[in-house]
Amino acid sequence: MHRWSALLSTCAIAVLLESPGVALADDGRPQATPTEKAAALIRPALVELDVHAAGRVRLPNGDLLVSDPAAPFEVTWHCSGFIVNPDGWVATAGHCADPDSARSDIISAATSVYVSRALYSPDAQGPLPTSQWLRENARIEGTAPDQVGPQVTYTVNYGSGTDVTTASASLADFRPLAKGDVALLKMDKHHLPSSELAPDSQVEVGEAIVAVGFPHGTDSVIDSPAEPTSKNGTISRKATKKGIPEYEIDAAVSNGMSGGPVANLDGKVLGLVSFSPTLELQPFNFVAPADPLAVLMAAKGVKATLGPADSVYRRGLDAYYAGRYTDAIGDFDQTLLMSPGYPGAAKFRTDAANLRQQFGDASSFNWPVIWYAAGGFVLLLGLGLIVSRRRRRRTPAGAIDLKDWEPSYIITTLPDGSVEPAALPAASAGEPFFCAECGAVHHHDERFCPNCGSRIALLENRNG
Known part of the structure; x- marks a missing residue:
């Protein structure tokens, strides 16, 4: 009896230890990390946002302050964003689209001109006091007569590599930095790559995240960034500021990534890159949750959703990471037919073809599951035999020899x-x-x- 039990147990343990789910031989196939997979899921929906503002500064005495007699002050800045609906709806940070941001930058540009031309004026006491005085007393006008406020234009760039599409966008709605820091833009485009949102109820402290965007702080050391960067980290804290929710993350972000998506490992966007504390040297940044953005979208009758091409592309990613390169190539081809120029699809297709030539397709069988099932069957069979032998050897109550x-x-x-x-x-x-x-x-x-x-x-x- 004991010999049978020991033998069956040994066999079952041997089956489990030999299973590839416990010790999988490295055949050299590249293995992506969870954050790399998440970045690949959200990458197609990523956009770069260029904002241009022009305005004239009207002084309290009625004079115009201009850098050139015929030209208004012009400022530009860059942010990141992401498509939230295939029909041309784009999300970004509120401070990236806020017309008051344009007003503030124009005042900053006008300050040096005012100081240089009013050097002996009692109003010009240096750059900082002058800037504050202009903010409180000057009026910003557009480039057209009687236009109130600066003229702001939004340009969205999406795609990858050299296949980049540029389109103008209009500001549908926004919440400034102090009230949620989210904005919704609209392009006259359709069938675009898109993304999904993760509500606050699905966000946990300590959850792994990836922040994606187009950094512009690296322009001096590399060529113009045609491709975005991704930074991984975790949700450090869920907090509020004056009643407005915000997430603290330990992922490093830089200038230009504001408005970019912060996604979980499933590729769902849980928030947007918002701001960093002044003079903070450590990775210590804040994210605007996705819930206020969902409210803006609901008011416009829009829902964050994936498009048909997104579903096929993600299926191709699953096959690619599983080593089923032939299936992946077919899905990426179909993605490009449905949405020509779909970001990332052509590159993954090329990589899949090269890997298939080098390694071949991985088996479609789930060997870890099969081996574990076999081990479980052996254990159950052994237990059944042991119980049966015990019952046959037992003399029940009331039995007569x-x-x-x-x-x-x-x-x-x-x-x-x-x-x-x-x-x-x-x-x-x-x-x-x-x-x-x-x-x-x-x-x-x-x-x-x-x-x-x-x-x-x-x-x-x-x-x-």
């Missing part, structure tokens, strides 16, 4: 010399009946032993 009873048959010798058992006269219903295998008492009408399950021959029903 057969050695105390005479045989229920007699041996008859036939003329040819062979022998044959002959039944004794059948016992009456009132006499006890016993199983020849285990000795358990049973009813005279039963044909199978209720204890061990053995078939009861009529010859065995006699008690002797």
Whole structure:
């Protein structure tokens, strides 16, 4: 008995230890990290936002302050964003699209001009006081007559590599930095790569995230960034500032990434890059949650959703990471047919073709699951045999040892010399009946032993 148990246990353990789910041989195929996979999911929806503002500064005395007699002040800045609906809806940070941001930058540009031209004016006491005085007293006008406020234009760039599309956008709605820091833009485009949002109820402190965007702080050391960067980290804290929710993250972000998506490992956007504390040198940044953005979208009758091409592309990613390169190539081809220039699809297709040539396709069988199932089957089979042997060896209560009873048959010798058992006269219903295998008492009408399950021959029903 113990030898059987030990043998079966050893076999089961050997099966499990040999399974590829425990020790998978490295065949050289590249393995992507979870954050790399998340970045690949959100990358197609990423956009670069260029904002241009122009305005004239009207001084309190009615004079115009201009850098050139015929030209208004012009400022530009760059942010990141992402498409939230295939029909041309783009999300970014509120401070990236806020017209007051344009006003502030124009005042900053006008300050040096005012100081240089009003050097002896009592209003010009240096750059900082002058800037503050202009903010409080000057009026910013557009480039057209009687236009209130600066003229702001939004340009969205999306795509990858050299295949980049540029489109103008209009500001649909926004919340400034102090009130949620989200904005919604609209392009006259359709069938675009898109993304999904993760509500606050699905966001957990300590959750792994990836922040994606177009950094412009690296322009001095690399060529113009045609491709975005991704920074991984975690949600450090969920907090509020003056009642407005915000997430603290430990992922490093830089200038130009404001408005870019912060996604979980499923590729769902849980927030937008918002701001960093002044003079903070450590990765310590804040994210505007996606819930206020969802509110803006709902007011416009828009829902964050993936498009048909997104679903096929993501299916291709699953096949690619599983080593099923032929399937991946087919899905990426279909993605490009549905949405020509779909960001990332062409590159992944090329990589899949190269990897297939080098390694071939991985098996479609899930060997870890199969091996674990086999191990479990061996264990169950062993337990069943052990229990069965124990039950057959056990003498149940009320059983009578057969050695105390005479045989229920007699041996008859036939003329040819062979022998044959002959039944004794059948016992009456009132006499006890016993199983020849285990000795358990049973009813005279039963044909199978209720204890061990053995078939009861009529010859065995006699008690002797």
